[in-house]
Amino acid sequence: MSSQLNFWPGEEGDGLRWSVSRDRRLTDCLRKYYLFHYGSRGGHNADAPPKVRELYVLKTLQSRHMWVGTVVHNMIELALGAFKRGEEVPVDSLVERGTRVMRAQYAESLQGVYRERPMRALGLWEHEYREDISREQWRERRDHMETCIRNFFKLPLLEEIRAAPTWRWLAVESLGQFEVDGAKIVVRHDFALRQEDDQVLMIDWKTGIPRPESEMLQLSVYGIFAQRKWGLGHDHLRGRAVYLGTGETGDFIVRQGDLERTTEAIRHSVRRMRELAADTDTPEIVNFPKTADKSQCSRCAFRRPCGRL
Numbered sequence: 001m002s003s004q005l006n007f008w009p010g011e012e013g014d015g016l017r018w019s020v021s022r023d024r025r026l027t028d029c030l031r032k033y034y035l036f037h038y039g040s041r042g043g044h045n046a047d048a049p050p051k052v053r054e055l056y057v058l059k060t061l062q063s064r065h066m067w068v069g070t071v072v073h074n075m076i077e078l079a080l081g082a083f084k085r086g087e088e089v090p091v092d093s094l095v096e097r098g099t100r101v102m103r104a105q106y107a108e109s110l111q112g113v114y115r116e117r118p119m120r121a122l123g124l125w126e127h128e129y130r131e132d133i134s135r136e137q138w139r140e141r142r143d144h145m146e147t148c149i150r151n152f153f154k155l156p157l158l159e160e161i162r163a164a165p166t167w168r169w170l171a172v173e174s175l176g177q178f179e180v181d182g183a184k185i186v187v188r189h190d191f192a193l194r195q196e197d198d199q200v201l202m203i204d205w206k207t208g209i210p211r212p213e214s215e216m217l218q219l220s221v222y223g224i225f226a227q228r229k230w231g232l233g234h235d236h237l238r239g240r241a242v243y244l245g246t247g248e249t250g251d252f253i254v255r256q257g258d259l260e261r262t263t264e265a266i267r268h269s270v271r272r273m274r275e276l277a278a279d280t281d282t283p284e285i286v287n288f289p290k291t292a293d294k295s296q297c298s299r300c301a302f303r304r305p306c307g308r309l
């Protein structure tokens with residue numbers, strides 16, 4: 001069993017790539033998991049069989065809530081990049097830029113450009129499924145983006161980040177991976193900082209409501225990566241979820257025991273994914289039943305091909 005870090009993607013073993021979102025799909029609905037990871041395979045080619053292509057297009061869609069999260073993360077990444085270069089970023093200009101991006105992407109999604117270019121154009125499932133979303137609801141999303149960015153600029157934490165020498169900035173929207181039982185565990189740190197007392201602080205920007213259990217899992221997975229890459233130095237890591245909609249923060253202490261429990265949970269999840277795949281690239285759809293919890297379906301991009309409209 002290898003526990004080594006792997007910074008360069010390779011194709012050893014069965015190439016299984018595990019992430020918190022993949023695990024969540026597995027837990028939410030096995031059919032969704034199948035359609036996302038197997039049914040849509042090869043659909044990035046425009047001349048793929050129509051059913052495969054459709055699943056691929058659908059899996060690239062975002063909800064309007066996820067969309068705001070993506071735009072806010074991108075704007076924060078731009079701001080932090082500028083701060084790192086010693087440049088100032090007026091909050092108004094960032095809000096304006098975020099608004100321009102959202103307007104352009106909204107129009108793109110409404111016109112269905114994503115059907116031709118799913119990798120490059122934004123697609124919203126509200127447009128795909130012609131959901132009845134009022135102008136006020138769309139405007140509320142743009143306003144939420146603005147609130148999140150303005151709250152980001154007001155954070156006392158931002159002063160600490162900007163005051164720290166940039167060599168203490170360990171990660172800014174950085175992709176990384178490590179290995180558990182031959183599977184590649186993929187992480188994307190929003191931000192990580194080595195604080196003055198030498199401890200690592202992992203930060204997760206959130207545009208939604210607090211979900212402490214989910215935050216703790218995410219931070220523990222980051223923590224395994226952080227421990228292997230940067231070392232603990234102490235008996236715990238610090239994690240902070242920053243809820244940008246309100247400016248509130250939630251602090252988490254990630255201890256060695258949490259890292260061990262999370263590693264075990266990843267192992268369990270990886271084992272289950274492998275059992276379901278049954279050593280083949282093309283597992284049988286019948287082994288992936290639809291969830292009995294139909295409340296999941298209204299939040300699922302696959303509801304049409306799945307027959308749960």
Ligand code: SF4
Nearest residue numbers: 029032290297300306
């Ligand atoms: S529509 Fe419902 S049953 Fe079908 S894949 Fe999505 S969550 Fe699963």
